[in-house]
Amino acid sequence: GAGVSQSPSNKVTEKGKDVELRCDPISGHTALYWYRQRLGQGLEFLIYFQGNSAPDKSGLPSDRFSAERTGESVSTLTIQRTQQEDSAVYLCASSLVSNTDTQYFGPGTRLTVL
Amino acid sequence: GENVGLHLPTLSVQEGDNSIINCAYSNSASDYFIWYKQESGKGPQFIIDIRSNMDKRQGQRVTVLLNKTVKHLSLQIAATQPGDSAVYFCAENGESYGKLTFGQGTILTVHP
Numbered sequence: 001g002a003g004v005s006q007s008p009s010n011k012v013t014e015k016g017k018d019v020e021l022r023c024d025p026i027s028g029h030t031a032l033y034w035y036r037q038r039l040g041q042g043l044e045f046l047i048y049f050q051g052n053s054a055p056d057k058s059g060l061p062s063d064r065f066s067a068e069r070t071g072e073s074v075s076t077l078t079i080q081r082t083q084q085e086d087s088a089v090y091l092c093a094s095s096l097v098s099n100t101d102t103q104y105f106g107p108g109t110r111l112t113v114l
Numbered sequence: 115g116e117n118v119g120l121h122l123p124t125l126s127v128q129e130g131d132n133s134i135i136n137c138a139y140s141n142s143a144s145d146y147f148i149w150y151k152q153e154s155g156k157g158p159q160f161i162i163d164i165r166s167n168m169d170k171r172q173g174q175r176v177t178v179l180l181n182k183t184v185k186h187l188s189l190q191i192a193a194t195q196p197g198d199s200a201v202y203f204c205a206e207n208g209e210s211y212g213k214l215t216f217g218q219g220t221i222l223t224v225h226p
Contacts (some may be wrong), residue, residue, distance in 0.1 A: 004157070033214075038121060041160070042203055042216040059213070091157050102148070103214060105157035 002026070004106035006092050012112045013082055017033045021077045021109045025094030030072050032101060036061075043091060050097075057114065082113045122201065124221040133191040135220045138205035143187060144208025149178060149189045151200045151218070158203060162191070191222075199224045 005024045013019050025032050030051045045059040049069040060066070063094040064082075070091040079086055089108040095101040127133050139147065147167040150158035164171045164178045164187075171178050176189040187204050201221050206210040 035216075042218045043205075043214075045213045048213060056213070093157075102160050104160065104161060105150075107157045108156075108173070 003091055004094055004104055006090075006109050008021055008109060009107065011112045012113075012114065014114050015084060016081055018080045019111060021084055021090050021111070023075045023077070023081075023106060024090030025073070025075070025092070026104060029094035029096055029104075031095040031097060031101070031103075032069055032075050033095075034067055034077050035093065036073070037089045037108070038063040039053065039088070046077070046090075061100045079111075082084075083109075084113050087111055087113045122219050122221050124223065126223045126225065129194065129196060129224055129226050132195055133189075133194045133198070133222060135189045135191075135222065137189075137217045137220075138185040138202065139185050139187055139208075139217070140215065141206060141208030142182075144206035146207040147180060147185075147187050148177070148205045148214070149176075150172075150203045150205060150216075151198075153200045154201060160203075163211050194222075194224050196224045196226050198222060203215050212223045 004026055007022045011019055027055040032049045036046055037043050047057040047067045064080045067077045089106045089110050091105055093103040093105045094102045118200045148159040148163040151161050152158045162176050163179050164180050169180050175192045179188045191198055201219045203219045204217040207214055
């Protein structure tokens with residue numbers, strides 16, 4: 001079946017603008033994760049959705065970052081008033097149920113803030 | 115794991131050699147570990163995982179070894195091929211339910 005998809009694949013924006021990134025998880029996966037990957041570095045956890053439970057937002061770096069998920073489907077990550085340090089690849093992953101299930105990653109959205 | 119900037123560890127091998135990539139994990143409470151491969155411009159791809167009740171697990175051409183005493187994880191790739199060239203990340207689940215904590219990554223380059 002189809003894997004995790006993300007859009008857009010690339011986004012260039014000006015400092016101070018808001019951006020919205022989209023993730024479509026694998027069908028049937030109840031858990032969804034967002035990570036950030038800066039150039040040449042590992043992945044930083046941002047937020048985790050599991051079914052109808054309250055999301056774990058403990059990795060969001062500031063209140064400019066927020067995410068929503070519609071049921072067990074699409075998720076959007078919103079960054080308000082973007083800053084240059086927000087430039088990174090934003091990766092989404094989904095897993096069948098929980099964090100002990102394999103997380104499958106999408107191709108990421110490369111965000112560049114000028 | 116801690117990010118250390120642009121200077122990732124590197125490993126260069128000849129095609130056909132065996133490769134060993136090492137990872138020191140941080141949380142003794144972690145009970146699930148994963149190795150991911152990331153090619154340029156792509157998301158991480160699952161390779162193999164292991165749970166803390168095991169110390170070795172084998173896949174196709176790959177073996178993961180877990181040493182909980184020293185909190186060390188390794189990935190062995192047999193008969194390495196040019197297509198194995200990528201950045202390899204280890205990850206652990208110990209910090210909190212739902213999170214994976216990733217290591218800094220190792221760049222593997224396979225020369226034909």
